[in-house]
Amino acid sequence: MEQHTSTRAQQTRERIRAAARRLFLRQGYLATSMDAILAEASISSKETLYRHYTNKEELFADVLRHLTLQRPDFSERLTTLPAPHDLPSLRHALTQIAREILALMSQPDYLALVRMIIAEAPRFPDLGALFFETVPLTGISIITALLRQAREQDIIADVDFDVVARLLLGGLLSYAIPNLVSAEKQLRAAPPDRADALVDMLMRALTPR
Amino acid sequence: MEQHTSTRAQQTRERIRAAARRLFLRQGYLATSMDAILAEASISSKETLYRHYTNKEELFADVLRHLTLQRPDFSERLTTLPAPHDLPSLRHALTQIAREILALMSQPDYLALVRMIIAEAPRFPDLGALFFETVPLTGISIITALLRQAREQDIIADVDFDVVARLLLGGLLSYAIPNLVSAEKQLRAAPPDRADALVDMLMRALTPR
């Protein structure tokens, strides 16, 4: 056997990372001790942990890098949307996107990730920049691409697409942000019709006059 | 002398709170030690500190409560705006508001406050709720009030004002949020013309057709 997809060492490393991810997301960096990570990973020796990660910082950075780079999986579902051919289809596509983003931003895991990134940004500035330069930028570019397609078919007026994208994304944010400071138990679920209302209002600005 | 506006004890208490505010905003709750607060406040005995605040938690809560309740001072400047009498004056008023809010959200102190509230929300859920139920709600109500005035004079169409307010506020957010994870030194100053662009786009949605 030469081609082992996962050696024992790799398995332990991933157990550690998974345990650390859970605790870091729940409690933050400082409040999570290495001993607690040990217990959560069902590992019984510190030596084992420090064989895989020389530092607490390194472990944290690894966890966060994995989280941000594996995160934008929803973008695949959105980039394959068919090009809009008239106003109703554009509205439909935008609504689809808005609902998807709102659903993503309402997930407890996503909220916990954002909260932790913001919380530890002073300690790990690079990781915060990495996150905010990948995830939200993806959303903006998806929306602007859709609008550009619509513009090329003369469906909508010639407006600043970036501004429109920020209005939509920001409007969705205004529903999700309060959940950043709420306990996980009592999330105020922003109903999908809020996304529809935002899109409807934006359509008024997009239609030529 | 009976009517002392500030006794010696009150002065010390405020010195402590000011020092704690600086350190908490800069480093967060866990990373700020009581000894560090002592030094920052130029106080030389722990006994003095614990005479004013029985807990670290109590001190933190006091700092945050003061910060959130003293914060919305900009609202006074905005609620006294003259009622709009036509479309240009409405655009002007909205631009004014948008610029003011953008400027507020770009202040390092404000960013640090928001970051800290988000970071410590799991530990202090009440304080987070207090902040997000006062400050942003104030912004929304100011905008909706302005729009209602404009609607009563038939300047704008009959649309959902809350949605419009969230679009504007959220659009501004999209420029400010990345600064939550940037070092204080390299804040990407969102230029005021971004606020103008957002308002211009919204005006397209507001005008009757």
Added chain:
DNA sequence: TCATAATCGTACCGTATGGTACGGTACGAT
């Protein structure tokens, strides 16, 4: 089978933390 790497247990170190104890000193009001 054998050598090597990974894991285990456990003990340990230095440092920092939140909070307490206590005797002494400066101050402010009556």
Added chain:
DNA sequence: ATCGTACCGTACCATACGGTACGATTATGA
């Protein structure tokens, strides 16, 4: 002058933390 309150200095405590040391034990791969 005096009395209570606030402040000072310093020492202390129990606990927790990140990280290291090291011998014993187990699994893995050739």
